[in-house]
Amino acid sequence: MRTVIQRVQHASVAIDGAVRSEIRKGLLILVGFEDSDTDKEIVRMAKKIVNMRIFDDDKGVMNRSVLEIGGEILIVSQFTLYASTKKGNRPSYIRAAKPDIAIPLYESFCKEVEMQLGREVKTGIFGADMKVYLLNDGPVTIIVDTKD
Secondary structure, three states: OEEEEEEEEEEEEEEOOEEEEEEOOEEEEEEEOOOOOOHHHHHHHHHHHHHOOOEEOOOOOEEEOHHHHOOEEEEEEOHHHHOEOOOOOOOEOOOOOOHHHHHHHHHHHHHHHHHHHOOOOEEOOOOOOEEEEEEEEEEEEEEEEOOO
């Protein structure tokens, strides 16, 4: 399981020109899965993200979590996080989980983040052609991989 976590002032996802979900201050999370990912990794990743101290405290030090600031979360599935570029110029996505495995993992991850956060998270639609808009704050962008 691989995530790209971006601290944002605001973010939204649109499908077919219509906004599906939007958030204000919080985290935009891009997430991809492999066939070998498990519920154990989902729980660990959700806990890490919700408690990650990447928001400024009163002294301007990144010392507060999205949970502590009452921030929002938008989660977007992205199989291209598992692109392999070792050979040639066309990325291979062979490591990315196929939809029959990835969809339940994505849904489980969204529910787990929601449970850890204690409130609703916003989402895109798995497999849809989405346009993601964001204002990265900092910029702060962190990659977390459960296999590292």
